[in-house]
Amino acid sequence: xxIMVAVKQVAFLDDEFEIRDDGRDVGEDFFEKDLNEFDHFSxxxxxxxxxxxxxxxxxxxxxxxxxxxxxxxxxxxxxxADRGIRVWDDALAEADGIxxxxxxxxxxxxxxxxxxxxxxxxxxxxxxxxxxxxxxFLGWPHAAVVSNLDYASGARTATLRRELEGGLEEIxxxxxxxxxxxxxxxxxxxxxxxxxxxxxxxxxVDELSLDDLGLSAAEVAPASRVRRMYAPERGKAExxxxxxxxxxxxxxxxxxxxxxx
Amino acid sequence: xxxxxxxxxxxxxxxxxxxxSRIITSNxxxxxxxxxxxxxxxxxxxLEKIALASARLRLIMASAPFAPPSxxxxxxxxxxxxxxxxxxxxxxxPPEGLRRLLxxxxxxxxxxxxxxxxxxxxxxxxxxxxxGAIRVRRAVSGNSQTPATVIRLLAQEDxxxxxxxxxxxxxxxxxxxxxxxxxxxxxxxAEVAAHPNCxxxxxxxxxxxxxxxxxxxCAANPALVPEVLQRLLVDPxxxxxxxxxxxxVVSGERLDQAGDPSASVRRLFARRSRxxxxxxxxxxxxxxxxxxxxxxxxxxxxxxLLEQLARDTSMDVRRGVARNPACPAYLVDxxxxxxxxxxxxxxxxxxxxxxxxxxxxxxxxxxxxxSALGRNPRTPHANLVAIARHxxxxxxxxxxxxxxxxxxxxxxxxxxxxxxNRALAAGCPGLRLWQIERFLDDPExxxxxxxxxxxxxxxxxxxxxxxx
Numbered sequence: 001x002x003i004m005v006a007v008k009q010v011a012f013l014d015d016e017f018e019i020r021d022d023g024r025d026v027g028e029d030f031f032e033k034d035l036n037e038f039d040h041f042s043x044x045x046x047x048x049x050x051x052x053x054x055x056x057x058x059x060x061x062x063x064x065x066x067x068x069x070x071x072x073x074x075x076x077x078x079x080x081a082d083r084g085i086r087v088w089d090d091a092l093a094e095a096d097g098i099x100x101x102x103x104x105x106x107x108x109x110x111x112x113x114x115x116x117x118x119x120x121x122x123x124x125x126x127x128x129x130x131x132x133x134x135x136x137f138l139g140w141p142h143a144a145v146v147s148n149l150d151y152a153s154g155a156r157t158a159t160l161r162r163e164l165e166g167g168l169e170e171i172x173x174x175x176x177x178x179x180x181x182x183x184x185x186x187x188x189x190x191x192x193x194x195x196x197x198x199x200x201x202x203x204x205v206d207e208l209s210l211d212d213l214g215l216s217a218a219e220v221a222p223a224s225r226v227r228r229m230y231a232p233e234r235g236k237a238e239x240x241x242x243x244x245x246x247x248x249x250x251x252x253x254x255x256x257x258x259x260x261x
Numbered sequence: 262x263x264x265x266x267x268x269x270x271x272x273x274x275x276x277x278x279x280x281x282s283r284i285i286t287s288n289x290x291x292x293x294x295x296x297x298x299x300x301x302x303x304x305x306x307x308l309e310k311i312a313l314a315s316a317r318l319r320l321i322m323a324s325a326p327f328a329p330p331s332x333x334x335x336x337x338x339x340x341x342x343x344x345x346x347x348x349x350x351x352x353x354x355p356p357e358g359l360r361r362l363l364x365x366x367x368x369x370x371x372x373x374x375x376x377x378x379x380x381x382x383x384x385x386x387x388x389x390x391x392x393g394a395i396r397v398r399r400a401v402s403g404n405s406q407t408p409a410t411v412i413r414l415l416a417q418e419d420x421x422x423x424x425x426x427x428x429x430x431x432x433x434x435x436x437x438x439x440x441x442x443x444x445x446x447x448x449x450x451a452e453v454a455a456h457p458n459c460x461x462x463x464x465x466x467x468x469x470x471x472x473x474x475x476x477x478x479c480a481a482n483p484a485l486v487p488e489v490l491q492r493l494l495v496d497p498x499x500x501x502x503x504x505x506x507x508x509x510v511v512s513g514e515r516l517d518q519a520g521d522p523s524a525s526v527r528r529l530f531a532r533r534s535r536x537x538x539x540x541x542x543x544x545x546x547x548x549x550x551x552x553x554x555x556x557x558x559x560x561x562x563x564x565x566l567l568e569q570l571a572r573d574t575s576m577d578v579r580r581g582v583a584r585n586p587a588c589p590a591y592l593v594d595x596x597x598x599x600x601x602x603x604x605x606x607x608x609x610x611x612x613x614x615x616x617x618x619x620x621x622x623x624x625x626x627x628x629x630x631x632s633a634l635g636r637n638p639r640t641p642h643a644n645l646v647a648i649a650r651h652x653x654x655x656x657x658x659x660x661x662x663x664x665x666x667x668x669x670x671x672x673x674x675x676x677x678x679x680x681x682n683r684a685l686a687a688g689c690p691g692l693r694l695w696q697i698e699r700f701l702d703d704p705e706x707x708x709x710x711x712x713x714x715x716x717x718x719x720x721x722x723x724x725x726x727x728x729x
Binding site: 014015016017018028029030190191192193194196197242243245246249250253 | 324500
């Protein structure tokens with residue numbers, strides 16, 4: 001039994017930052033990179049299934065990214081996953097969620113997992129598209145924003161709960177293999193032990209190129225392109241304190257200031 | 262210096278040198294930062310090179326409040342816009358560093374940050390008070406370090422925000438406050454009424470002002486005479502009375518307004534010390550649970566009233582009694598068996614808990630109780646080791662806050678999966694230095710920082726281990 005978990009290395013912005021000279025992204029000095037927060041939960045879910053199966057299951061972490069992405073991959077491996085796969089090619093430098101899903105689909109064909117997990121979305125771009133696009137390419141059943149999962153290693157179906165708008169929840173049964181995008185809070189992610197972190201450095205990681213997967217650069221060309229990234233002008237805010245009369249007086253003062261009275 | 266002292270110093274210098282050399286060899290920015298402040302001046306350049314090796318690291322260090330001031334000053338020597346913004350925001354940037362930033366003709370946002378900086382000295386603030394940008398002058402007026410001469414000049418500006426800031430500036434003098442009182446703005450007058458340098462003449466007007474805002478600010482003035490404050494204690498406005506109760510000018514013994522109709526005012530009474538016995542008794546029986554919560558913690562409450570509060574239906578009130586340093590031993594015993602874990606946890610925090618109480622609480626499974634025992638210096642060492650192995654990371658962490666924690670318990674924490682627990686343990690004085698040294702290789706930057714700082718500090722202060 002094999003579970004594939006697709007993870008991403010995301011950017012966490014500083015309070016102060018500058019946009020790159022080409023105006024299409026933040027300068028790389030102004031953010032930290034780390035494993036996507038949602039992926040901590042999807043990795044944990046895979047580990048819980050593996051542990052419930054008495055270890056008779058393999059958890060494979062996959063990531064699309066350059067050498068920097070190794071840190072995020074090793075972070076996931078340190079939690080107990082068995083091995084990792086990193087795919088990179090310069091043609092993937094501007095890959096969007098659809099392009100990444102194409103790469104992941106090739107990996108699924110190669111690895112033949114019984115279940116694929118992704119995070120519900122990435123913390124930096126938040127497109128929430130990769131998992132569902134992957135299911136589309138594979139023609140697999142899928143469920144997004146999974147907040148509870150009842151699935152035993154090797155089972156032909158899984159029962160899950162999804163969060164819907166308006167506070168509703170949906171319980172559904174899904175045929176396996178399937179692609180599930182995992183929501184925050186589905187479990188309590190573990191911290192990697194010191195031993196786990198040391199062991200992760202020794203765990204096997206396959207480094208694959210597009211050629212290895214039989215993909216061309218044209219096939220992973222992004223379907224979308226960032227034209228411009230900018231920080232919109234912010235409005236002013238003031239916390240008004242005091243008694244009701246004092247607050248009303250201050251509010252009147254602000255209105256007068258704004259209207260130039 | 263005696264021969265022994267000279268020998269000790271040599272040993273220390275050698276040990277320090279070995280630790281710093283190891284950190285330099287590791288080429289780790291966070292360990293270098295941790296050691297920097299404690300390193301010999303001859304070794305600082307090598308550490309600095311590691312800590313500031315890349316543009317990304319320079320940005321991180323510039324905004325880190327734990328970075329040593331000398332390193333921040335070094336960064337200020339060649340600061341571009343982004344570095345300047347971070348340094349001007351960083352409360353640890355020293356005055357010399359701020360002066361360097363100003364010499365680089367910074368942008369208006371950077372000048373605003375420097376003008377509001379807690380380490381900006383009189384010379385910096387005086388210079389910025391002449392700035393052409395009103396936002397910068399406003400920031401100067403709001404800085405508590407701004408000298409009286411500058412405050413006096415700024416008070417002449419026709420700007421509502423500057424006037425309010427100046428009226429609350431600690432260095433504002435009586436004359437300036439007098440002039441500000443004459444302005445029509447109620448907010449400015451209110452700040453004047455609260456100022457300790459405000460003249461008695463103005464205080465007399467403020468006390469009888471029709472505006473409750475001005476009376477409230479007046480009631481908070483620490484320069485009020487007790488007679489005025491007594492009158493404000495019976496003001497018709499709740500908030501004025503509340504401000505008067507908070508004012509320490511009137512001794513608790515002279516307060517007797519426990520029958521105040523406002524529960525929020527009575528809560529403030531319950532927090533005062535040296536209250537009269539009959540006032541304490543009335544507050545103990547108050548219908549408002551928050552009043553009883555505060556009075557339950559009041560160390561002036563006599564035993565017979567604490568007994569009454571220990572039977573209160575609210576667990577928070579009983580917890581207050583458990584946390585009260587004046588709680589007698591027999592009541593502590595009763596509360597140690599309380600049905601609510603929150604109350605038992607209050608007992609478990611007591612530094613005077615007896616052996617039998619601690620033993621009784623050690624059978625508890627509640628995380629709050631166990632966390633409290635983890636912090637308690639009277640908890641037996643073997644139990645602290647067990648708490649350091651608890652499945653809950655927050656329970657385990659409590660041992661790191663216990664000054665009496667033995668090395669055995671701290672070593673368990675040094676292997677903790679949760680990085681914060683390792684970082685806190687690495688800074689604990691109970692650990693031997695050789696035990697900390699291996700954490701210079703920890704995967705978490707904060708742990709390496711804490712370990713390097715602890716090691717470098719230990720060598721500098723001649724901790725006994727380095728002498729042998």
